[in-house]
Amino acid sequence: MTWDNRSKVAIVGVDISAIERRTAVPLGSLALDAAHKAIADSGLTARDIDGIATYPSAPFAGARNRDGEDVVTSNFFLSPILLDRVRWYAQAGAGMIAASIRDAANALISGACNYVLVWRAMYVPAGKYNELPSMTVGGEAQFSAPYGCSSPPQWHTIVYRRYL
């Protein structure tokens, strides 16, 4: 079965910010840097961008939510100083950045906008990646963390083994 909208949308530009360790540069500045470079890569300008989508959640438990510091939400990019032509935006709550790319594709197909900027901005704190020092967990983690299965590399590996 072929998707009806196959080849109707495309990724036209891509870029990445500097990747730094223990940086003093705010996360929002890094996201802006990547966005400007990606827009330039596409040959467009910021004034062409009329849609934005992101998955802003921090990749570790206990993160704070200061916009532009701990996370970079759609609201951060909605500032009229940065992008003043936005008429569609989305912020995925699950599914990671793939969900935002899906959202962007659907918005473009529907005609809600012409060019969507999609970004994923995140950092991990000092210490061991995905460390779970607590002896108790709630929510979804209660069904996996007690078995030592608490981090994305483990989740991905289990699924990837099925795929193989």
Next chain:
Amino acid sequence: MNCGSLQVAFEGVSGRGVVAGWTTTYHESIPSLEAELPYLCVLIELIEQEDLFVVSDMIGSDVDSAALRLGMRMRVTSETQIGDLVVPRFVPCEDRERP
């Protein structure tokens, strides 16, 4: 029961299933499990329903990753109790057992 129904409730299961995936963890991220490294996490698909999965581990088992196969029949063996918490673990089904 119909797909999409909001009439949901807990139901008992047989504790039988098949191996649907696994991974070996070498990196310590949970301090209380440091002594168990490296350990195996397994994904079990219960026989009651397709795509009904349970995560477990093989800590304390003599089954290593080389012995695991996708689709291998498993049954729940012990329910390790930690305080009020029940932590089900699985072992391979004996040949004479039906899944």
